[in-house]
Amino acid sequence: MRDMSIVIYNTLSKKKEVFEPINTNRVGIYVCGITAYDYCHLGHARSAIVFDVIVRYLRYRGFKVTFVKNFTDIDDKIIARASREGKTIYEIAHRFIEAHDRDMEHLRVLPPDFTPRATDHINDMIELISRLVARGLAYETPEGDVYFAVNKYPNYGKLSHRNLEEMEAGARVEPTKRKRHPLDFALWKCSKEGEPAWESPWGKGRPGWHTECIVMSRHFLGETFDIHGGGEDLIFPHHENEIAQAEGVSNKPLARYWLHNGFIRVSGEKMSKSLGNVTTIKDILELWHPEIIRFFVLQSHYRSPIDISEVSLSEARTALRRFYTAKQAMLAHLSKGNNEEDPEMLAALERTKSKFIDAMDDDFNTARAIGYVFDFVRAFNNYLLRNPSKKVIIKAIETINEMGNVLGLFQEEPQTFLGADRERALRRYELDRGLIEQLIAERNEARSEKNWSRADEIRKILSSMRITLKDTPTGTEWSVD
Numbered sequence: 001m002r003d004m005s006i007v008i009y010n011t012l013s014k015k016k017e018v019f020e021p022i023n024t025n026r027v028g029i030y031v032c033g034i035t036a037y038d039y040c041h042l043g044h045a046r047s048a049i050v051f052d053v054i055v056r057y058l059r060y061r062g063f064k065v066t067f068v069k070n071f072t073d074i075d076d077k078i079i080a081r082a083s084r085e086g087k088t089i090y091e092i093a094h095r096f097i098e099a100h101d102r103d104m105e106h107l108r109v110l111p112p113d114f115t116p117r118a119t120d121h122i123n124d125m126i127e128l129i130s131r132l133v134a135r136g137l138a139y140e141t142p143e144g145d146v147y148f149a150v151n152k153y154p155n156y157g158k159l160s161h162r163n164l165e166e167m168e169a170g171a172r173v174e175p176t177k178r179k180r181h182p183l184d185f186a187l188w189k190c191s192k193e194g195e196p197a198w199e200s201p202w203g204k205g206r207p208g209w210h211t212e213c214i215v216m217s218r219h220f221l222g223e224t225f226d227i228h229g230g231g232e233d234l235i236f237p238h239h240e241n242e243i244a245q246a247e248g249v250s251n252k253p254l255a256r257y258w259l260h261n262g263f264i265r266v267s268g269e270k271m272s273k274s275l276g277n278v279t280t281i282k283d284i285l286e287l288w289h290p291e292i293i294r295f296f297v298l299q300s301h302y303r304s305p306i307d308i309s310e311v312s313l314s315e316a317r318t319a320l321r322r323f324y325t326a327k328q329a330m331l332a333h334l335s336k337g338n339n340e341e342d343p344e345m346l347a348a349l350e351r352t353k354s355k356f357i358d359a360m361d362d363d364f365n366t367a368r369a370i371g372y373v374f375d376f377v378r379a380f381n382n383y384l385l386r387n388p389s390k391k392v393i394i395k396a397i398e399t400i401n402e403m404g405n406v407l408g409l410f411q412e413e414p415q416t417f418l419g420a421d422r423e424r425a426l427r428r429y430e431l432d433r434g435l436i437e438q439l440i441a442e443r444n445e446a447r448s449e450k451n452w453s454r455a456d457e458i459r460k461i462l463s464s465m466r467i468t469l470k471d472t473p474t475g476t477e478w479s480v481d
């Protein structure tokens with residue numbers, strides 16, 4: 001019998017642990033969202049896709065998941081941009097939250113259940129800071145800032161597995177007059193003239209970033225919840241600081257499992273050849289189909305670092321096109337399939353699904369899970385050549401849709417995917433569709449006149465433009481390779 005439990009790598013223990021939610025079949029998950037001052041880049045895409053799949057998978061495994069992801073809509077960078085553009089912070093945040101939502105929709109990232117904004121929770125933040133001050137874990141400076149006193153909280157460093165001295169050396173921050181310890185972090189910042197400000201016991205000011213997330217997560221998920229996630233760059237100081245405040249105030253763990261996705265690095269030179277230094281999601285999706293980006297991210301384990309380059313994206317594209325071509329063949333064979341039962345093939349399908357689940361149960365190993373889908377598709381291509389059963393084809397499509405739905409992949413009609421992908425390939429290589437179609441028409445004319453050498457010459461010209469032709473009974477099809 002298969003082991004039915006999900007195993008998750010917990011940054012807190014640096015080990016894989018059996019996943020046991022607080023309430024048997026409910027899961028609360030909080031992921032740190034964006035600071036809305038600019039367009040989202042590839043790093044945001046990776047984190048969003050990774051946690052989208054984790055949520056999808058937990059739901060697939062029968063958990064009732066509440067997924068919260070915040071927007072930071074008050075921050076130094078937002079204030080700076082607002083003042084530069086003569087706008088309010090709300091206008092800046094609104095613009096980039098809308099852009100974020102559009103990017104996520106294109107990447108097929110499902111919307112979280114709750115998407116709180118920091119400025120809607122200021123009163124709760126003030127209350128939490130007051131409690132930390134009352135407990136002696138935070139102090140006010142003469143200027144009206146409030147800092148968390150890291151050396152008053154004995155567990156500081158437990159998430160990043162470092163002690164205060166090591167961190168102090170690593171952080172290279174000089175103690176200032178205002179801060180008692182160089183690693184003390186701001187909970188409340190007094191506002192300068194003209195900056196957005198809220199009334200507080202310490203005068204007019206605004207909350208620090210690290211306080212936002214615990215207030216919002218606890219508001220929706222309770223004092224202790226199951227999973228807290230984010231990019232690995234958030235482990236220190238952001239998540240460390242969240243833990244210090246939350247546990248400092250309640251003596252209860254903030255979250256049971258801490259999950260962090262690895263970095264995505266852009267291989268500058270290769271990428272820049274055709275893409276410039278394009279790394280915003282919005283711009284990259286002009287040139288690459290969203291599903292290619294999603295596939296590229298998920299074909300590595302979420303904790304591994306990944307390098308994105310034109311070559312690695314092209315490889316992901318080749319794999320996906322192979323998948324959709326196979327799906328096209330399956331659909332085409334539906335009308336030709338026989339009506340026999342084929343228990344052996346149906347059992348093979350069940351085995352693929354159970355291997356897929358095993359891989360996902362093992363710390364959401366999408367890389368292995370995708371491998372099983374492709375192994376199956378490859379084998380199924382051969383099966384289609386041997387008088388296939390209609391029932392098996394239907395079941396295969398269902399199974400692939402089921403696994404694909406967990407990954408947010410493989411859901412499109414093949415024609416739609418291949419067409420949208422070709423449009424982007426034309427844009428990427430700056431190819432002129434009109435010219436291509438004209439050359440194909442000329443070639444067809446040459447062929448009808450039996451002018452084979454001219455037809456061949458045109459094929460070569462097209463080939464040098466990356467265009468591959470396929471002559472079918474209904475006409476000439478072309479693709480960009």
Ligand SMILES: [Zn+2]
Nearest residue numbers: 032033213238
């Ligand atoms: Zn956060």
